[in-house]
Amino acid sequence: MSPHRLILDNRAHMEITGVLDLLMFDETEIVLETSAGVLNIRGDQLHMNTMTLEKGLLVLAGDIAEIFYEEPGTMKKSKTGLMSKWIKG
Numbered sequence: 001m002s003p004h005r006l007i008l009d010n011r012a013h014m015e016i017t018g019v020l021d022l023l024m025f026d027e028t029e030i031v032l033e034t035s036a037g038v039l040n041i042r043g044d045q046l047h048m049n050t051m052t053l054e055k056g057l058l059v060l061a062g063d064i065a066e067i068f069y070e071e072p073g074t075m076k077k078s079k080t081g082l083m084s085k086w087i088k089g
Contacts, residue, residue: 002056004036008064014041016058022051032058042066 004018018035025031025048030041035056046062 002035004034006039006067008067011043011064012061014058014060014064016060017056019051019053019056019058021053022058027062030058030060036069037072038070040066040068040070 002018002020005016007015016032016034016039019032020035021033023031023033023038025046027046028042028044030046030048032039032041041060041064043065044063046060046064048058048060050057050059052058
């Protein structure tokens with residue numbers, strides 16, 4: 001399991017390691033499965049600069065307003081995440 005680390009710089013730039021899957025993404029919310037649980041990021045004008053599941057890395061920018069982890073079992077996850085669906089396309 002890859003280690004999870006979150007680095008937030010001035011609420012405008014974030015680097016996350018330990019990313020396992022992208023569950024949801026739009027310009028106001030990103031939901032990720034990480035090695036530490038399901039991570040929710042909310043804000044405005046969010047965009048991904050880098051997304052590499054092989055390395056478990058996500059780098060994003062935008063106006064980051066809220067970061068929280070969901071309690072285990074509260075996220076009803078499909079059998080495959082968003083990135084898996086895109087890759088299989």
